[in-house]
Amino acid sequence: MSSRRVVLALALSSLRYRAAASLASFVAILIGCGLLIACAGLFETAIVLKAEPQRLSAAPLVVGGSAGFKLPDEESEVVPYAERAVLPEDQVAKISAVQGVGQAVPDVSFATVLLHEGAPAESGASVLSGHGWDSASLGGYKLTEGTAPNTPGQVVLDAATASSAGVHAGSAVDLAVNGQRQSFQVSGVAEPSQTVKAPAFFFSVADAQRFNPHPGTVGLVGVFPANGVDPGDLATKISEQVPSLTVLTGDDRGSAEFLGVSGSQLPLILLAAVFGGMVLVVMALVVSATISLTVRQRQQELALLRATGATPKQVHRMVVMETMAVGALAAVCGAFLGSLLGNWIFSTSGSLGIVPDELSFTQDIIAFAAGIVATLAITFGAAWFAALAAARARPIQALAEAAIPGVKVNAMRRMGALICGAATVLLAATTIFMPADTASAIGGPAVLTGAIGVALLGPEILAWVVDRFGPFVRRVAGRDATLAVINTRARAVAFAAVLTPITLASAVALGNVYSETTAQKAQIAAYAGQLQADAVVSSTAGGFSPDELAQIRSTPGVSTSSPLVTSSGWVEEPYDGNGSDPLRLMGVAAQDQGGTVLATEVTEGSLTELRGNSVALPVSVAENLEVKVGSKIKMRLGDGAQVPVTVVALLDSPSSYASMVLPAELLAAHTTSGLSSQVLVRGGDASAIVSALSDRAKDWPGVTVGDDSALAESFQASADVEALINYLLAVLAIAYAAIAAVNTLAVAVLARRREFGAQRLAGADRGQIRRMLFVEGGIVAVTGLVLGIVISLFTVIPMALTTGEIIPSGPIWVFLAVILAIFLIVWPATALSARLAMRRNAIEAVKMPGQ
Structure with a gap:
């Protein structure tokens, strides 16, 4: 029998005796494969854009x-x-x-x-x-x-x-x-x-x-x-x-037939690409941590193989074969999970308004093949590197390392961590100098690079935390903490595998959510800040007819009223370069003697000329295009019409989320409905105007009257869709990291049966051992939380600075929920694993193989 067959047989037979470790790797690879296939299905859906016609179905x-x-x-x-x-x-x-x-x-x-x-x-x-x-x-x-x-x-x-x-x-x-x-x-x-x-x-x-x-x-x-x-x-x-x-x-x-289908292509591609990239990184970290932990726990066994004549190549090949056998089975099962997850993510996206309901989810053999190939590649890479150190070690050295694993990482990992740290700082610094509407795309990856850096230096980080804060932990947690601190220091390599998903989950959650809430607040404030009104009249029945607009203007107390029309488009000549992210277009009535509904200051020109084919540009846009008041430009409006317009005013609009302002009649003529759905009203007494308009609006179908807060509310819906994408990404990534943390923690605890048996024979009871494990888990959880918070700040703080703030915006309950979630992941998993690990009596546990 050839050496390859012997190694393969040995690898397969060893899986029978390492069910817990194999199961942990299987679950991590299974979920990662399912998520990758789901992302591939989302990307394919965006490319195909399959939407069966309904009202137009009879026309070929x-x-x-x-x-x-x-x-x-x-x-x-x-x-x-x-x-x-x-x-x-x-x-x-x-x-x-x-x-x-x-x-x-x-x-x-x-x-x-x-x-x-x-x-x-x-x-x-x-x-x-x-x-x-x-x-x-x-x-x-x-x-x-x-x-x-x-x-x-x-x-x-x-x-x-x-x-x-x-x-x-x-x-x-x-x-x-x-x-x-x-x-x-x-x-x-x-x-x-x-x-x-x-x-x-x-x-x-x-x-x-x-x-x-x-x-x-x-x-x-x-x-x-x-x-x-x-x-x-x-x-x-x-x-x-x-x-x-x-x-x-x-x-x-x-x-x-369905207007939202074509427009959903880019958001869906971004969703699939961003989520797919995040899953790839998370999966690589999680699978690598899980496999590295299982290999580390087998260090003594691998050392004995080396001592009995196995070559480094044979040991390396055996570990890779074992892992790939589990990975192949998990990838096959992941195909079924990927179909379920893909449909669930897509249906959830539709219910949240991210994609139109009429769009059909497409996931064929290409999506499944891409997910499975990527999964097997990640698994192979993780197994190859995890087995490398064990295979290269000398037999006597490996036996010593099996007893007391060293916490020092090699030069390659240290260099990788340094590069990731530098990339995190560079991304954060670059974000500060970018417009707020594009900053999130640059700053977001800082969360992932920071987490990778922590994963590479995990053992040394835990060892430093224990050395620095060990005395404090002993004073707070009592005598049971003494052995916990020693164990955490000695098992820093194993606990680092648990630290990685905890850090990643908290960093992704806090970074994604708070950077999005900060950007969303700035976006809504920038939009509403460009307008001013004492009353906002809104319609859900298609828009306002000319008769209704005339009646609004004639309402007692109204000095200025303007229909508000919104759309998007480009400056085509000279081209503004915005590409797939067109500028926001806003249509209002020309300024009159009663004032204007625009709150932005006019730095040059006059809004009294905002009639016919004209436009008022933000100063930043005008400077980029090198145009001034009186210049003639060509615009490509939302319906594809190319319209020549004259610049009649320059506006001191915010640098981010700025709007180009056109006459309402001009912009409305190039929208799908051809009507405005809101009217902004100014006058003397805001409450009196709202009351008067409310009485008049009783005869108008689907019309409501509110104060100026309705401006932000009207824009909130579109901003919420963008926020929901980030929330969905965060929830899925956190769920995967949480499952991985539970897996890894369970494997780490179950591998210590002999240790727990020895402690019980020495006089410790089960309660003392559980308290020791809780302290160990607490040290890892707190360390991961602190690292995750620090990493998230490299995304959140620069985003806040780009919006002109220092402190990020967002609900405090998210922060508290993340903290609670981490401890709900660590401590219950520790308790259950400890119970399983101490089911046998102490003497039987000591006789069991393991560390």
Whole structure:
């Protein structure tokens, strides 16, 4: 039998006698593999963007406007627009003229909400549920009762909406169309060819044209090929003959129907990339710590093998084979766990609003293969390095080290720790000098580099803590602490494997959460700080009609009122270079004699000129673009329209989260709804204005009136989505680190059965041993917490400084919860492991193999 087979047989047979250590490695690798496969599935979902169409499902092809902004400084990157890119009406005729097109059906969508007793029947933001009856064929809608809406004032409801509202053909209903309350007669009820979750209201052609927020345009065109024409070939012809359009087939049609699908690609890629990178680092640290601990506990066995003639290469190969056997089994099981975790993370992201509900999770063989290969590579690397020291050691030296492991780390680990420490300081220092809106992307990795540094120097750190604070621990914890301090010092190498996940969990939790809460507070304050209002009028019924805006202006006590429109876009000429992170656009009315709703100081120019095609730029943006008041620039707005504008004012806006300000009428014309959903009001007595507007708003559907705090609340929702991504990352990383800490701690305690037996034979009882273990766990837990807090400060403090603060922002309960969680991880795991380790009587325990 060859030496390779002998080593393999020995490796496999030894697994039977090391169930606890093997189980710990198995669990760590299993969860890591599952998380990696889940991340790969999220990344694949972002690339594929599969969203099955619903209302447009009957049309084999869907044609929309431009897919997105092609970045001038990139060869192929296209960033989706924030708003729907519409098509001119004459494009419908061009599409119909393409050979092979059987029918081209235009679709116009506008905000429509069913009212019940004057209020929206369903809470929440309205959707673009109003359409022309001619577009009903795109969803295969068929009348189940009544007739089509042939004259103005008639509407057809989908069957689900009609049933829930209790209406039928011939009934009268109140609808808020583009924010204005109107009465319609239900001419019929229609059923789609397949399930459509969103409500649909179909109007006559005349009404659809009247309600179109963008006259002279259509939102989409559904194309039915002629008999015998392949949809794929026809899509190619349309793209060639009618350029600058997006032609979609199959599941890609869903991105045209659901506006949030294309826009979710970049956030989902970032979520997958950041989380995947974090999991890779955490998994490498956790698996390395677990395997190193199991190898360290076998040092005496490996030394005996060396003493009986085994070569260093054979010992090294045996350890690697053992670990890879466990790793391969864990990776196979991890494939099943990865499918479950991927679906859970994706569904959780959808429920939190991070991704749209219509997007489908995609996870195929590529995702599974990537996760398994990465897992096996990490496992092999961890096993190779863990076995290296034991294999190279001389037999007599190895026997001595097995008795009293040295705490000194080798030069390579010391150099690695030094590099990681320098990287942590460099990342923190770089963050301070960056804008707050981009600082988190640079400062975030400081948590990981700091944790890696601790992992490399773990034994020496624990030894120093015990030497420095051992007397203090003895005074606080009593006589049971004496042996605990000695044990912690002597077993610093083993306890370092527990220290690593504790440090990592606390650093990730505190760093991610508090850097995000600090940035979020600054972001909301910067947005709200650019505006001023005594009252904020908000609509959830599609927006404000011109009549409602006029009534707000005429309300007693109102001196200034301005619709507020928000979107995003770019300065294209000269290009601002913002790429995938476009600038925030804000639309307000021009300054008048009563004042302005803008709170930012005008350093040059005047807001009285903010009319027509004009813009007020933040000073920082103007300086970067080298433009001044009077300069003419070209902007790419949220719907893809290129608009030439004149700079009429420069604003002293915050350097981070600044907004470019345009006339509300100009910006609204290039948003999907075409309306503003908020109106800012100024006057003399704020409470009197709020009261007067509240009385008037009783007749307006879905309209609420609040004070200036509503400005921050309106922006809170979008900021919360970004925060939830970081919270989700933190929770998953902490959970993995916690499981790893429990695993490692259990292995470390269970390996000490002989020691506990000897202590009991010497007169100690079980309670004294448990108290000793609790003190040991407390030393490791406190050390890990302190290190995690220090490491997190390298991310949190620089983030606070970039926002102009010294003290980070965030709830204190998070800090207290992390402390509590660490001790709930360490002490219960210690108690359970101690109970299992002392099940046998003392004499039997002393006879057992182990350290």
